[in-house]
Amino acid sequence: MIKLTLIHGHVLNALKLIPDNSIDCIITSPPYWGLRKYPDDANVIWDGSPNCQHEWEIEEEKHPLYREGLEETSPKQSSNRGSLLVSKSKFVSGFCKKCGAWFGQLGLEPSLELYIEHLLQITKELKRVLKPTGVMFWNMGDNYVGKCMAMQNYRLILRMIDEQGWILRNIIIWYKPNHMPSSVKDRFTNAYEPIFMLTKSKKYYFDLDAVREPIKTDINKIRFNYRVREAKKGHFGIIGVRASEEEMKKYDNQGRLILKERSGKFKDVKVNSPGGREWYIVWQRKLPPKEEIYEYLKFWKEKRGLSLEDIKKFFGDKGDKVSHWFSPPDSKHGFAYPSAEDWLKLKELLKFDDKYDEAMTKTYPFYVDDFGKKELDSPNTKSNGKYNLDWDEIKSNPETQLTLGGMGRFYIWQKKVGRIDNYPLGKNPGDVWVINTQPFKGAHFATFPEELVRRCILAGCPKEVCKKCGKPRKRIGWTDCGCNAGFEPGVVLDPFLGSGTTMKVARELGVNCIGIEIVEEYCKMTMKRLNWGSSLGNIIFEFKKV
Numbered sequence: 001m002i003k004l005t006l007i008h009g010h011v012l013n014a015l016k017l018i019p020d021n022s023i024d025c026i027i028t029s030p031p032y033w034g035l036r037k038y039p040d041d042a043n044v045i046w047d048g049s050p051n052c053q054h055e056w057e058i059e060e061e062k063h064p065l066y067r068e069g070l071e072e073t074s075p076k077q078s079s080n081r082g083s084l085l086v087s088k089s090k091f092v093s094g095f096c097k098k099c100g101a102w103f104g105q106l107g108l109e110p111s112l113e114l115y116i117e118h119l120l121q122i123t124k125e126l127k128r129v130l131k132p133t134g135v136m137f138w139n140m141g142d143n144y145v146g147k148c149m150a151m152q153n154y155r156l157i158l159r160m161i162d163e164q165g166w167i168l169r170n171i172i173i174w175y176k177p178n179h180m181p182s183s184v185k186d187r188f189t190n191a192y193e194p195i196f197m198l199t200k201s202k203k204y205y206f207d208l209d210a211v212r213e214p215i216k217t218d219i220n221k222i223r224f225n226y227r228v229r230e231a232k233k234g235h236f237g238i239i240g241v242r243a244s245e246e247e248m249k250k251y252d253n254q255g256r257l258i259l260k261e262r263s264g265k266f267k268d269v270k271v272n273s274p275g276g277r278e279w280y281i282v283w284q285r286k287l288p289p290k291e292e293i294y295e296y297l298k299f300w301k302e303k304r305g306l307s308l309e310d311i312k313k314f315f316g317d318k319g320d321k322v323s324h325w326f327s328p329p330d331s332k333h334g335f336a337y338p339s340a341e342d343w344l345k346l347k348e349l350l351k352f353d354d355k356y357d358e359a360m361t362k363t364y365p366f367y368v369d370d371f372g373k374k375e376l377d378s379p380n381t382k383s384n385g386k387y388n389l390d391w392d393e394i395k396s397n398p399e400t401q402l403t404l405g406g407m408g409r410f411y412i413w414q415k416k417v418g419r420i421d422n423y424p425l426g427k428n429p430g431d432v433w434v435i436n437t438q439p440f441k442g443a444h445f446a447t448f449p450e451e452l453v454r455r456c457i458l459a460g461c462p463k464e465v466c467k468k469c470g471k472p473r474k475r476i477g478w479t480d481c482g483c484n485a486g487f488e489p490g491v492v493l494d495p496f497l498g499s500g501t502t503m504k505v506a507r508e509l510g511v512n513c514i515g516i517e518i519v520e521e522y523c524k525m526t527m528k529r530l531n532w533g534s535s536l537g538n539i540i541f542e543f544k545k546v
Contacts, residue, residue, distance in 0.1 A: 001488075001539070002538065002539055004503055004513050005542040006497070006515050006542070007514065007543075008518070008544070008545045008546070009516070009546035010518060011106075011122055011496070012122065014495070015122070015128075015129060016125075017544065017546065018129045018493070018514065020128055021128075021129070021130070021132065022491065024131055024465060025137075025456070025457060025460040025461035025492045025493070026130060026134070026136035026495070027493075027494055027502050028136075028493075028495050028502070029139035030107070030140060031105070032141055032142070032143060032152065033109065033143065034108070036107065037108065041519055042105045043093070044106075045102070046103075046118055048096050048100055048101020052096060053098070055097045055098055056097075056103055057094045057097060058094035058103065059092070091104070092104070093105070112152060112155070115152070119156055120156070120159060120163070120164070123160050123166070127166065130200055132201040132204070133472055134200065135204050136196075136197070136198045136199070137196070138197075138198060139193060139448075139452075140153040140156070140193070140194065141153065153194060167198060167199045167200065167201070167202065168196060169197045170195075171194050171196055171197075172194065172196075172432075172433055173192050173195075174193050174194070174195050174435060175191060175432060175434050176191055176192065176437050178437055179437070195433075205461075206459060207458065210459060211429055211458050211459045212427060212429065213426045215426060228248055228250075285340070285359065285360065285364070286359060290329040291329055293337060293356065294326070294327075294329060294335050300351075301326065301350060304349075304350050308323065308326055314349050321342075325338050337360070338360070340363075343356075343357070435449050435452050438450060447501055448501040450504070453502050453505040457511060458509065461491070461492050462490040463489060463490065463511065464489065464490070465487060465491075466483050466486075467485045468483040468485035469481055469485075489511040490512065492506045492511055492512065493514045493516075494514075496516070496517070497516055497517040499526060500529050503515045504530060
């Protein structure tokens with residue numbers, strides 16, 4: 001059962017109806033500054049005193065940008081129907097003589113500064129309602145003031161980061177192959193808009209596997225394959241990136257295409273590679289913070305009266321290995337931990353105490369797969385729901401391979417059971433999205449393409465969240481928070497719903513959605529588009545007016 005809630009009214013008043021930390025994903029695009037005039041019911045009161053008996057200085061005029069020479073840059077908000085360009089229309093707005101409140105439409109403020117202040121009031125409320133695990137996709141283009149771009153989007157985002165504590169994780173380029181042509185002759189046509197992916201916490205829900213794209217590369221046409229090279233070194237096993245079995249056979253240890261088959265005594269030699277494994281065990285040190293080890297080594301170097309060159313000479317170091325051990329972690333040169341072997345040699349030279357010997361030389365077993373790393377309870381057994389890992393059995397298994405890695409790590413690789421060649425779920429789609437704009441028959445001028453919204457919801461809104469604590473379920477065997485309260489669909493919010501595309505896609509994907517829209521005509525448009533109130537057994541419709 002999913003719930004669709006449509007709220008008609010001023011976005012700030014509507015957001016007050018939504019509880020703190022209750023939204024999983026926000027997908028929206030606000031009206032851009034100085035670009036469009038909406039229907040008159042979009043005129044509302046901003047700022048000032050709520051108890052004031054306002055006395056307005058109302059004027060009907062063209063936007064200041066028109067007088068300065070407006071150039072439109074937004075292919076989304078300037079290419080559709082349902083409103084008037086500010087360059088072609090007059091509008092009503094004004095300030096209160098008593099309290100300084102402003103009456104007018106968001107996006108038609110007399111100054112960019114006032115527009116951004118109004119958006120900051122909205123983003124403050126959005127941060128309040130967003131869960132700590134939530135993510136926001138904020139689509140916002142720009143325009144020109146005279147000959148110069150206003151940079152309205154980046155000015156806002158910087159203030160959101162600096163003043164409200166938002167975390168900017170991505171700037172996604174939405175490139176539109178069918179973008180509007182332009183008559184300008186002294187610059188390039190604007191063919192993209194940025195989508196800012198923001199969170200309120202460092203750890204948040206994000207399902208990359210849900211939006212991966214098929215791999216189209218024909219490995220037979222590649223002369224050099226970096227995935228194979230890194231896989232054969234053991235690097236990519238650490239972060240879960242794989243090269244297929246077919247690729248591993250076609251390229252050598254340097255990632256170069258093998259033009260001739262092996263012959264002679266090496267014909268049947270198998271590649272010793274961790275690439276393409278489903279999981280592995282790593283013996284790794286539990287290292288203290290870099291700052292502690294740096295200060296410790298610095299203290300003993302100075303106590304023994306040795307210079308950096310003395311230590312380099314002792315180690316026969318002709319490079320930067322020793323330098324890294326004695327460089328501050330925040331320095332340009334950078335700190336690096338000595339290996340276990342080098343630590344014991346340092347102890348021989350500096351004659352320091354035993355304080356960090358165990359931490360710097362002892363290794364512990366960890367179980368690692370694509371979803372993270374967990375320490376084993378003991379070196380002998382580990383159960384993760386799929387495997388019962390026995391060290392003696394692994395060690396004697398002919399399919400097991402041992403690799404020595406950097407920083408004293410030893411990897412035990414187990415071949416994947418029933419592996420699927422190449423990447424079963426595809427590649428990361430990256431931060432350039434090639435998506436056509438999508439025509440809409442209704443009289444709304446700034447519709448999202450459904451594919452763009454679908455990608456954002458799939459990546460940012462969990463299909464299931466706990467009914468009690470609200471924690472999202474993740475793909476790691478589909479996690480359970482332990483509340484035993486059952487699960488319900490996540491919640492998507494679009495505070496500028498417009499024609500209802502976000503709500504339409506949310507319904508198709510089976511998640512809850514709240515949409516806020518100030519224009520009554522657009523609310524009716526959404527209702528018609530979603531067949532509002534129809535007797536669908538799995539949907540609850542709710543309409544509110546504020």
